[in-house]
Amino acid sequence: MSEDSFTETTSTGWFSRIGGAIKGIFVGMIMVVIAFPVLFWNEGRAVKTRKDLNEGAKDFVQVSADTVDPANDGKLVHLSGAAETPVELADEALGIRTKALVLKRKVEMYQWKQSTDTKTKKKLGGSEEKTITYNYTKTWSEGRIDSSNFKKPAGHENPSLPVTSSSWTASPVTVGAFTLSKDLVSKLNDYQPLTVAETTELPEKIAEREVKLSGGQIYLAKDTANPVVGDVRISYQQVEPSVVSLISKQKGSSFEPFTGSKGTTINMIQTGEHSAEAMFERAQESNKMMSWILRLVGFVLMFMGFSLIFKPLSVVADVLPIAGTIVGVGTGIVAFLLAAPLSLATISIAWIFYRPLIGIPLLLAAAVGIFFLVKKVIAYKKAQA
Structure with a gap:
């Protein structure tokens, strides 16, 4: 550093x-x-x-994920089941493919970062002397830090990024006979690291930058062990197909947010099998x-x-x-x-x-x-x- x-x-x-x-x-x-x-x-x-959470805890309907009962349409329901998708998510730019509910690409650049240390001293007569030390450190940071806002940008310029962070969400995502709404899928945040395999067919270059693989991550750099300003590191995370539990309003074979009598929106989903009581208790704690x-x-x-x-x-x-x-x-x-x-x-x-x-x-x-x-x-x- x-x-x-x-x-x-x-x-x-x-x-x-x-x-x-x-x-x-x-x-x-x-x-x-x-x-x-x-x-x-x-x-x-x-x-x-x-x-509204107390009312929901009393009035929800426990349903099975195996079948859709039209009688529950418009009601607040709770169910658990395996969240799955028939599609494969892909980052076409880098050739990454995986069977996941959500795929996230994190792009970091080795770049300059400014930090400040301020000390203030009062002087006799009421004036004030302020000493600010601007520190410039090279570090890995997601996205691009705008070096034009630095106090001393000369010599600390950060180049533009050839690729940026992004994410992909599978559609459809099903739980038994039901299809999750995009809103519910977006709430899934149990991300797990996705290691890029050595056998992955990566492009040779991106924006005239050589592409390398090291430690399960992708680098746009000449030497991955000794980075220089402008080098890029790309890693991936994914939400894998798994059992989920949800509380939401049934709408046909899908779901939409339920609005309580006091105006509170109830639209919850968690990874794993959880009872409705546990989910409402967690919502009350939040x-x-x-x-x-x-x-x-x-x-x-x-x-x-x-x-x-x-x-x-x-x-x-x-x-x-x-x-x-x-x-x-x-x-x-x-x-x-x-x-x-x-x-x-x-x-x-x-x-x-x-x-x-x-x-x-x-x-x-x-x-x-x-x-x-x-x-x-x-x-x-x-x-x-």
């Missing part, structure tokens, strides 16, 4: 920093405003999804995880927004760097103490709307948090008086 770097140092004056911080107030206000509907919407989404992720997103959005709103205070205090650091820590704490109860209050209000028995205690907890925050602020002002 080869690497080189260069360092750039810039200085920003105190007045420029104050101007930037004042502009940041408006960005922060927008972030805080956006955080409220994100948190509220997420709770509604979570409740509706949970209810729903819970997504709920917590979006709650964290909403809280972080609100916290960052308040941090930007209070940023001018620390910049003003940066005339004496240690004072600016202390004020920055203080405003960060205040931003957290505002974001936490306000996020909790928003979630609580959403739960009162969607789940009142849980939402009301949460709202009370948020109110207590805000009360103690206001009490602390009043006590601090009195101490300063």
